[in-house]
Amino acid sequence: MKTTLLTNFILLNGHKDMTPETGWNLLLEGRKIARLSKNKIKADRIIDLKGQYLLPGLIDLHVHLPGSGPIKNNTDSRKLVKAIKKIFPLRQIGLAICRKSLREELFGGTTTVRCVGGISNFDTELRNSINKRWILGPRVLAANEAITAPGGHMEGTVSIGLSSKEEIIKHIDNLKKYSVDLVKLMITGGVLDAKKVGEPGDLKMSYEQIKAAVDYAHENNLPVSAHVEGEEGLHLAIQAGVDYIEHGSSVNKDDLKLIKEKKLSLVATLSPALPLAKGPYELFNVKEVAKINSNALLERMITFAKQCMENDIPVGFGTDSGCPSVKHYNTYLEAYYASKYLGLSNKEALYALTLNNAKVVKIDNITGSIDVGKSADMIVVKDNPLDNLLALKEISHIFIRGKFIKKVKLKKNKEIEEFIEKYLLD
Numbered sequence: 001m002k003t004t005l006l007t008n009f010i011l012l013n014g015h016k017d018m019t020p021e022t023g024w025n026l027l028l029e030g031r032k033i034a035r036l037s038k039n040k041i042k043a044d045r046i047i048d049l050k051g052q053y054l055l056p057g058l059i060d061l062h063v064h065l066p067g068s069g070p071i072k073n074n075t076d077s078r079k080l081v082k083a084i085k086k087i088f089p090l091r092q093i094g095l096a097i098c099r100k101s102l103r104e105e106l107f108g109g110t111t112t113v114r115c116v117g118g119i120s121n122f123d124t125e126l127r128n129s130i131n132k133r134w135i136l137g138p139r140v141l142a143a144n145e146a147i148t149a150p151g152g153h154m155e156g157t158v159s160i161g162l163s164s165k166e167e168i169i170k171h172i173d174n175l176k177k178y179s180v181d182l183v184k185l186m187i188t189g190g191v192l193d194a195k196k197v198g199e200p201g202d203l204k205m206s207y208e209q210i211k212a213a214v215d216y217a218h219e220n221n222l223p224v225s226a227h228v229e230g231e232e233g234l235h236l237a238i239q240a241g242v243d244y245i246e247h248g249s250s251v252n253k254d255d256l257k258l259i260k261e262k263k264l265s266l267v268a269t270l271s272p273a274l275p276l277a278k279g280p281y282e283l284f285n286v287k288e289v290a291k292i293n294s295n296a297l298l299e300r301m302i303t304f305a306k307q308c309m310e311n312d313i314p315v316g317f318g319t320d321s322g323c324p325s326v327k328h329y330n331t332y333l334e335a336y337y338a339s340k341y342l343g344l345s346n347k348e349a350l351y352a353l354t355l356n357n358a359k360v361v362k363i364d365n366i367t368g369s370i371d372v373g374k375s376a377d378m379i380v381v382k383d384n385p386l387d388n389l390l391a392l393k394e395i396s397h398i399f400i401r402g403k404f405i406k407k408v409k410l411k412k413n414k415e416i417e418e419f420i421e422k423y424l425l426d
Contacts, residue, residue: 006049026370027043056355095125111367111379116318117227143225169212186204187228188205214240260313265316271320316356378399
């Protein structure tokens with residue numbers, strides 16, 4: 001097996017107590033980190049990183065591949081997705097769009113994504129192609145189509161509306177055929193499909209529906225992730241025993257206690273709400289009601305995330321990329337927002353989006369830090385992100401499962417970048 005030696009870098013290993021370290025040599029064998037030493041190491045190839053910072057790739061725990069950034073027209077998404085599923089040429093175009101989203105994630109410095117609602121079996125199909133190295137992309141944890149109730153959140157696009165226990169079990173059986181990594185539920189509504197002020201987070205699934213999905217998923221050793229943006233939905237999700245709460249909402253003391261007792265985790269998503277709440281919403285082709293609701297939801301999510309951290313409840317982070325207000329290559333912003341709005345230090349925020357995120361979804365034995373035996377999922381940046389998290393914006397090089405990507409090919413949306421600079425950064 002050919003080996004590659006990395007030299008002349010400043011190491012940030014991704015651990016909670018990480019500090020910049022110099023003088024290390026890192027040996028790659030195949031897809032893994034084989035050796036980390038301050039002694040000389042022989043190798044088939046040597047890569048001089050020229051004094052730049054080497055750190056673990058970012059991990060994005062909440063992704064939807066079919067979209068990226070503003071939708072410029074009022075396309076009927078449900079009608080389009082229905083056609084994509086039925087017409088082969090359109091299916092190939094849909095897959096190509098999702099594949100492009102994965103490349104944007106990777107070239108933005110994200111080496112692992114968790115897809116929590118997509119079209120048909122696209123997520124697992126792309127995951128399998130990446131695993132076989134047929135296409136280039138980050139590591140993928142895939143849920144395929146999410147489950148909701150008829151008329152529920154994102155029904156007909158990245159989720160399917162189901163009424164009975166039998167329908168839910170049948171759908172999970174279908175998901176099992178594609179070896180999904182988790183099951184996603186859309187328990188409440190969301191900001192973008194709310195039609196009036198105060199509506200986001202309205203309960204869409206009954207307790208019986210939620211419980212049926214959770215129990216059958218757990219019988220099949222599948223964790224359950226739940227979209228929740230309302231207090232009633234959060235309460236039912238906790239009672240039913242979901243594993244992950246996505247987004248979050250207001251919580252009472254009893255439910256917060258239960259979250260800890262049941263060892264649930266939160267996946268916070270500050271990236272989609274902030275642009276709508278803090279800047280002119282017109283850029284994203286959404287209605288004013290979305291801005292008003294985003295402001296309210298943002299405050300609830302920030303408070304909930306702080307409550308979880310104060311009570312030692314695991315908190316992971318995701319961008320909800322696929323929303324009109326988020327581009328797939330901007331995962332670094334979630335770290336920045338965690339620091340700015342949740343009070344994390346730069347070190348804590350970087351840890352949050354690397355090893356911490358890996359621990360939350362139980363893949364920390366595989367990735368998330370630079371340690372011998374782990375997958376070589378790493379990025380290289382010129383400046384120290386512990387001094388300024390915005391250093392993560394510009395990626396020099398990427399290593400994905402040992403493959404060296406020397407040139408980062410990423411075309412950014414100029415309008416979105418100017419918006420971020422003006423309204424969201426200090």
